[in-house]
Amino acid sequence: MKSFFTKSMLSVLAVLLVAGSFAPQGSANASGSEPAELFGSYDLSSSDSVTVIVELDEPSLLEAKHTGKGQTKGYLEQAREQVKEALASAAPSSEVNREYNTVFSGFSVEVAQDELASLLALDGVQAVYPDVHYDANEFDPELIDEESFSPAMMDSAPFIGAPEVWEDLGVTGEGITVAIIDTGVDYTHPDLQSSFGDYLGYDFVDNDDDPNEGPGQYHGTHVAGTVAADGGPNGEGIVGVAPDADLVSYRVLGPNGGTTEDVVAAVELAVQDGVDVMNLSLGNSLNDADWATSIALDWAMREGVVAVVANGNSGPNNWTVGSPGTSRDAISVGATQLPYDAYNAAIFTSEGVSYPSAEIMGYPSVEELLALDGEELEFVHVGLAGPGDFDDVDVDGKIALIQRGEYPFVDKAAEAKDNGAVGAIIYNNVAGVQPEVPGLAVPTIMTTLEDGQKLLSELEAGNNTVTFDIEFDQEVPESMAGFSSRGPAAPTFMIKPDVSAPGVGIVSTMPEAFGYYASLQGTSMAAPHVAGVAALILEANPERTPQQVKAAIMNTAEPVLDRDGNPYPFNSQGAGSVRPYDAITTETLVSPGSHTFGVFDKDNGRQTERNHFEVTNLSDERKRYEIDVTFHGGEDHINVNTSNNLNVHAGSTQKVNTVVQINASALEAGYYEATITLTHGDEVIEVPSIAFVMEPDYPRVTHLFLGVNPDGTIAGEAYLPGGAEYFEFWVYRDGEEYEYIGAPVTDENISAGYYQFTWDGLAPDGSELEPGAYDLYAYAEKAGQSDYAYGGTLTIEENGQVELDIAQ
Numbered sequence: 001m002k003s004f005f006t007k008s009m010l011s012v013l014a015v016l017l018v019a020g021s022f023a024p025q026g027s028a029n030a031s032g033s034e035p036a037e038l039f040g041s042y043d044l045s046s047s048d049s050v051t052v053i054v055e056l057d058e059p060s061l062l063e064a065k066h067t068g069k070g071q072t073k074g075y076l077e078q079a080r081e082q083v084k085e086a087l088a089s090a091a092p093s094s095e096v097n098r099e100y101n102t103v104f105s106g107f108s109v110e111v112a113q114d115e116l117a118s119l120l121a122l123d124g125v126q127a128v129y130p131d132v133h134y135d136a137n138e139f140d141p142e143l144i145d146e147e148s149f150s151p152a153m154m155d156s157a158p159f160i161g162a163p164e165v166w167e168d169l170g171v172t173g174e175g176i177t178v179a180i181i182d183t184g185v186d187y188t189h190p191d192l193q194s195s196f197g198d199y200l201g202y203d204f205v206d207n208d209d210d211p212n213e214g215p216g217q218y219h220g221t222h223v224a225g226t227v228a229a230d231g232g233p234n235g236e237g238i239v240g241v242a243p244d245a246d247l248v249s250y251r252v253l254g255p256n257g258g259t260t261e262d263v264v265a266a267v268e269l270a271v272q273d274g275v276d277v278m279n280l281s282l283g284n285s286l287n288d289a290d291w292a293t294s295i296a297l298d299w300a301m302r303e304g305v306v307a308v309v310a311n312g313n314s315g316p317n318n319w320t321v322g323s324p325g326t327s328r329d330a331i332s333v334g335a336t337q338l339p340y341d342a343y344n345a346a347i348f349t350s351e352g353v354s355y356p357s358a359e360i361m362g363y364p365s366v367e368e369l370l371a372l373d374g375e376e377l378e379f380v381h382v383g384l385a386g387p388g389d390f391d392d393v394d395v396d397g398k399i400a401l402i403q404r405g406e407y408p409f410v411d412k413a414a415e416a417k418d419n420g421a422v423g424a425i426i427y428n429n430v431a432g433v434q435p436e437v438p439g440l441a442v443p444t445i446m447t448t449l450e451d452g453q454k455l456l457s458e459l460e461a462g463n464n465t466v467t468f469d470i471e472f473d474q475e476v477p478e479s480m481a482g483f484s485s486r487g488p489a490a491p492t493f494m495i496k497p498d499v500s501a502p503g504v505g506i507v508s509t510m511p512e513a514f515g516y517y518a519s520l521q522g523t524s525m526a527a528p529h530v531a532g533v534a535a536l537i538l539e540a541n542p543e544r545t546p547q548q549v550k551a552a553i554m555n556t557a558e559p560v561l562d563r564d565g566n567p568y569p570f571n572s573q574g575a576g577s578v579r580p581y582d583a584i585t586t587e588t589l590v591s592p593g594s595h596t597f598g599v600f601d602k603d604n605g606r607q608t609e610r611n612h613f614e615v616t617n618l619s620d621e622r623k624r625y626e627i628d629v630t631f632h633g634g635e636d637h638i639n640v641n642t643s644n645n646l647n648v649h650a651g652s653t654q655k656v657n658t659v660v661q662i663n664a665s666a667l668e669a670g671y672y673e674a675t676i677t678l679t680h681g682d683e684v685i686e687v688p689s690i691a692f693v694m695e696p697d698y699p700r701v702t703h704l705f706l707g708v709n710p711d712g713t714i715a716g717e718a719y720l721p722g723g724a725e726y727f728e729f730w731v732y733r734d735g736e737e738y739e740y741i742g743a744p745v746t747d748e749n750i751s752a753g754y755y756q757f758t759w760d761g762l763a764p765d766g767s768e769l770e771p772g773a774y775d776l777y778a779y780a781e782k783a784g785q786s787d788y789a790y791g792g793t794l795t796i797e798e799n800g801q802v803e804l805d806i807a808q
Contacts, residue, residue, distance in 0.1 A: 040130030051131040060105035091115035103296040108261035129291040138522030156502035173242025173535040179270040179278040182220030184251035186511040190232035201249040204262040211249035225509030226528035241532025279531035281524035290323035310523035311497040312485030326489040335484040335503025335526040346469040357448040362440035373470040385412035396420030413440035427452020435482025487571035497574040501529035554593025556582035570688040595689035600664035617648040669694035700780035704791030723752040724780035734773040
């Protein structure tokens, strides 16, 4: 994204920007109380309009129902009308868009930013939230033509055991309605047609009753097929996890994504329509409370609708879960890869040069990977492998040498394939290792930064051929996808995802324009597996609440192990990989399905935190459970007090208290995982738990957003999940020698959330910058940990024109 302006417009700091929550000084609403809270970031001096979500003091219908408050639809509408009338006078530019009363009390409104203070001061307004942008969580599709398609390609439902549920239990999702809140669904697809009735849903993008997939879109149809495709009239198509479930489509994502106002509206309508399960394979990259969307999902769960959301595709680092995967109550889903055969790779250039770090990152098929074995091929450096990086190079029939950074691995491999490359080598741009990324468009080898520099040196010396040695290594069990976002969730420190499901190479339905079937990967593909499992559970056990469904799915999940047989951390896999047969037939539920004991400060010495969980005996006989809580590390300085055993009568629920005391001063900062185990005979339930000593690797800054203010100054907004003791805005001169210009903006002791600043475009000493390109970064430090985020490049031309190229 680029903005153009002249250098003379870069002047003094002049814009009032807001972060976190805001209350205008010295003002109060009509009743004399404090003004409403404002969440998000805005330029309160600008007349440019924004869309916000307004929450009223009056509770929504479901909040009132589940908290014992009195409320009627008529009274709530009357209260909303009063606020709208007052808003029309206080903010003449405002225009109300959508109105809510079931899962959320309020409305969305487009309003000038300089009128937001007037909105906050209105009687009856409790809070104002940003209209957050959402995208579908998947990577580019691998289309499958009719000649190549086989129903056996969808092997993920058989892997988790769905056919055993259909055949042995006679449960197929019949009578259960699943809402697909997405890009729409091609309800004419042969494998989906019978899943839809006369009522199809609603299109919130085009505001009509036809929620079909939008032109050029396919995501929702693919998601729907994983949930409930039935094989088509001839039984020759895809069969989803719950093939007899009913589907309803709510289109909230257009070609450019969607926003909170439509997602909340869809959740509200889905609840009003009486759906049983809703799947939201959408999200963003901000690990933060989702405000209006989370409120809507939480009340939907309380009302009896199981909400399933994708965890995000920003892994493999911790703290990368994106909203609404951060929701407290909804079921957040990570992505796994099904078992596969692993291969070792070695690469050779000139004699005497070795590349010990070479490993296989991913490949489209074993046949294409092994086709490189023993081959000597020319390799060509293509930089970051972005859309324009192949313009002046020829990689047809060759190997593309690619630097990590800027673009996703899958996009780099796809660009290489589109330009004729038969393989790729991706070298790291920093010290450390890279993740495996199964299903890449071309066979791809990864190396460290050091080995990448060796390859570049070989090219400079004229040694431009590479030879491959590829051999079978081992069978890899179900494993976590490298792209799957990890927790914890900020600021709750909850374990996320809650559970995992297959999300790599998932073959499912596509609109006719794309050839009916395709393979996709992403947590978007994992979530509908869990939505389908929820439908199976509810058919078999219609009396279960959403929290019980969530507990059953988590309590019976299969631990996911790495190549060495070690379990992945809880914040990678949650409780494990979903297994529907066990979730349906379990006789015990432990809720919640995971625990966070909290953060223990090293400066406080011994610290005690209390927690509890509930055990429900679903059987028709009394059960006695043995209880054990085991920490996996730090045991000498951790003490846990809880019941050693528990008697629970048939059909009853018992509460179990836990007290954890940690001498944090004697422990290293970090994560301390624990397992709560309940045992009754052969029945064993393991509940993942975690405690934190300090904030070991909390990201100090995750995003830097840049823009141009009306007066020409640069508006910056950094997202600081845990706040910062020290903040700097860095300017680097790009070129042959990367030169640090300085930090024209610094600050200290900043609270968690969005932090805004304005830069006048001058160097730290007040001098003007010379013509050239300047890279812009945000740096934050807290508790000895630091991070930086790239925001974009400022280019100053010789004629004084300035171009701001904003990082996406």
